[in-house]
Amino acid sequence: MGRWEPNARERLVRAALELCAEQGYERTTVVEIAERAGLTRSTFFRHFPDKREVLFAGQDILSQLLVDGIAAAPGAATPHELIAAALDAAAEAFPERRRAFGPQLSAVIGGNSELQERRALKTVRLAEAMANALTRRGLPEITAGLTAQLAGFVLNRAYARWSDPKCDRPFGEIAHRELREVRETLGTLGTAVVLP
Incomplete structure (x- = not known):
């Protein structure tokens, strides 16, 4: 997926859930979440203040x-x-x-x-x-x-x-x-x- 594609927030949530399920919350990083979503670290922080909040989106x-x-x-x-x-x-x-x-x-x-x-x-x-x-x-x-x-x-x-x-x-x-x-x-x- 291109970095410009819509629904960045939902893509970040989905990526975070997948990664946390695969390797655990503690071992999952913001960079990994952003990369899995096809986005940048700065895009992550435009939507969420930290890794915890992505799991409580909405x-x-x-x-x-x-x-x-x-x-x-x-x-x-x-x-x-x-x-x-x-x-x-x-x-x-x-x-x-x-x-x-x-x-x-x-x-x-x-x-x-x-x-x-x-x-x-x-x-x-x-x-x-x-x-x-x-x-x-x-x-x-x-x-x-x-x-x-x-x-x-x-x-x-x-x-x-x-x-x-x-x-x-x-x-x-x-x-x-x-x-x-x-x-x-x-x-x-x-x-x-x-x-x-």
Whole structure:
């Protein structure tokens, strides 16, 4: 591939995943990632600040999609409907062509404690972004926080199922199914925790 070709960011992600799967995260260098992608080291750093971030590409976009989904929900939306709106918006971040990244990414992150810590931090930041968006929608702080945590839980479960090589359903469908299951499960715990 020529260095001028489009989709440099996605090519870098794909190259990083391939190399980390082949030789391990620690032994993979930025130069190797750029070369595998058919790009230069400077192009890598135009897209990512470091080697870790290439493996978490799209988290900022995902966060913005979730926040935008919450903001765009109808004015009288319940917490359940706000989560559903966020998940609908997030589905844009999970096109079919990216499904194969999931198993590779899980394997690479699962094999490195530094990356596991980074994933945990990213998960917390997604929840914080959603909680802030829910608070702006008028939810009390505690309700916003719990709703955001629940949305993060649903999002993680949906992603795990969507990225399973045996899965052939779109992310949005899976996410809504997970949300229904979680809501039903909360209902079995007592009326005090039912998500409206």
